[in-house]
Amino acid sequence: xxxxxxxxxxxxxxxxxxxxxxxxxxxxxxxxxxxxxxxxxxxxxxxxxxxxxxxxxxxxxxxxxxxxxxxxxxxxxxxxxxxxxxxxxxxxxxxxxxxxxxxxxxxxxxxxxxxxxxxxxxxxxxxxxxxxxxxxxxxxxxxxxxxxxxxxxxxxxxxxxxxxxxxxxxxxxxxxxxxxxxxxxxxxxxxxxxxxxxxxxxxxxxxxxxxxxxxxxxxxxxxxxxxxxxxxxxxxxxxxxxxxxxxxxxxxxxxxxxxxxxxxxxxxxxxxxxxxxxxxxxxxxxxxxxxxxxxxxxxxxxxxxxxxxxxxxxxxxxxxxxxxxxxxxxxxxxxxxxxxxxxxxxxxxxxxxxxxxxx
Numbered sequence: 001x002x003x004x005x006x007x008x009x010x011x012x013x014x015x016x017x018x019x020x021x022x023x024x025x026x027x028x029x030x031x032x033x034x035x036x037x038x039x040x041x042x043x044x045x046x047x048x049x050x051x052x053x054x055x056x057x058x059x060x061x062x063x064x065x066x067x068x069x070x071x072x073x074x075x076x077x078x079x080x081x082x083x084x085x086x087x088x089x090x091x092x093x094x095x096x097x098x099x100x101x102x103x104x105x106x107x108x109x110x111x112x113x114x115x116x117x118x119x120x121x122x123x124x125x126x127x128x129x130x131x132x133x134x135x136x137x138x139x140x141x142x143x144x145x146x147x148x149x150x151x152x153x154x155x156x157x158x159x160x161x162x163x164x165x166x167x168x169x170x171x172x173x174x175x176x177x178x179x180x181x182x183x184x185x186x187x188x189x190x191x192x193x194x195x196x197x198x199x200x201x202x203x204x205x206x207x208x209x210x211x212x213x214x215x216x217x218x219x220x221x222x223x224x225x226x227x228x229x230x231x232x233x234x235x236x237x238x239x240x241x242x243x244x245x246x247x248x249x250x251x252x253x254x255x256x257x258x259x260x261x262x263x264x265x266x267x268x269x270x271x272x273x274x275x276x277x278x279x280x281x282x283x284x285x286x287x288x289x290x291x292x293x294x295x296x297x298x299x300x301x302x303x304x305x306x307x308x309x310x311x312x313x314x315x316x317x318x319x320x321x322x323x324x325x326x327x328x329x330x331x332x333x334x335x336x337x338x339x340x341x342x343x344x345x346x347x348x349x350x351x352x353x354x355x356x357x358x359x
Contacts, residue, residue, distance in 0.1 A: 021258065021261060031265065032219065042279065045282070046286075050278060052087075054227050056079060058104055058227050065208070107216070115213065127205045182218030183215065183218050187211070187261065188257075191253055191256050226268050226270075284305060300321065311353065340356055342356050
């Protein structure tokens with residue numbers, strides 16, 4: 001049976017148990033600080049590359065949560081062009097990908113700009129199934145009722161008059177400095193927007209974009225290096241269960257905030273390890289920008305950089321690149337002569353080699 005989200009007399013004054021959140025929030029803020037420090041120490045090109053990677057994760061993750069599959073290569077190519085980055089493997093992108101990437105860049109690059117009805121309307125148009133509708137100026141009747149609903153209804157929504165008034169309150173709250181932690185504010189914004197449900201379709205995607213925008217505000221930087229949307233996609237079944245379950249418990253949103261912070265902590269933990277690999281690759285490429293490598297060398301250097309192989313013997317090199325032992329030895333010796341590989345001095349039955357940049 002449906003639940004009217006606006007029936008509680010206290011609506012929309014949310015409340016939660018701060019003590020239950022303290023440990024989670026402290027851990028999240030600590031991880032955020034560590035990652036922010038890494039990004040601060042990185043060079044401009046490294047920050048741009050991380051922004052590109054995170055944009056791909058945000059876009060494919062948010063779409064995937066709703067069961068929409070985007071080609072990561074298309075998203076990467078579109079984002080790189082818009083950021084003015086030269087990357088290898090550029091491919092043709094569909095109009096829908098182009099519109100979606102443009103929409104995802106807005107909250108990322110302009111996180112410090114006010115959130116408005118017009119911006120949200122533009123995001124919604126970009127996320128729509130065809131994306132062919134022009135971006136319209138939002139009026140009261142535009143918030144709901146102009147699309148065809150195809151998703152299941154988990155709760156009953158209020159009339160358009162309520163939505164208009166509630167969106168005005170939401171936008172005023174979001175754009176105002178609050179006396180609550182910025183990360184908690186991201187979680188509340190996500191939950192509140194879903195509760196208002198201003199569109200017939202696509203509310204989850206917009207809610208995740210709004211939360212990502214607020215997380216960038218909490219970092220004070222457009223170069224956010226972790227993807228909450230990608231983590232939500234990994235946990236999408238639990239996400240949908242939590243969304244539906246906590247709808248009936250409002251205005252107490254403690255359970256929702258606990259899940260959001262725990263999910264964000266898992267996103268940060270996953271990024272901590274992945275970012276280390278990304279930074280290793282970037283530093284290697286910057287140090288050897290003018291160097292040339294054959295395909296076998298590129299493959300094995302990548303294996304060493306991503307950690308899938310820590311040390312390589314000639315026999316393993318030959319096996320993994322499908323070449324003869326003599327060819328493998330020539331490849332390796334060339335990299336040793338250029339100071340890129342080092343012999344492993346730990347001993348053993350056969351000589352192994354390490355990437356100098358990782359020693």
